[in-house]
Amino acid sequence: MIHNYTEEAVKRLLPEILKEYTKNNPQTCTCIYCQEDIMALALNQLPPHYVVSDEGTILTRVSFEQIGGKAQIIAAITSAIKQVAANPRHDKSRP
Ligand SMILES: [Zn+2]
16 A cells, blocks of 8 residues: 555644644634645645555654654645635635
8 A cells, every 4th residue: 555654744743733823823714625725735845755554554664754854844834824824715616
């Protein structure tokens, strides 16, 4: 099975980063559409890191360091949150 580890890492980190961000910016929308937009934007900024694994064993074997470090992922997610918050698409038609 092929996984993009970057995607797993973003999925895993997004909730806590979003929670922290909305503490300081309580008007930020956290609906599922905005969260998906944030995830897509963040993933476009980060290099993919594909791994092959059996089901269920992926996250234990790959560390954040292998995909550029946790700080890089946090920076990409934070910048994506700002972009989506400035121009949310949740009430517009989506592709
Ligand atoms: Zn929204």
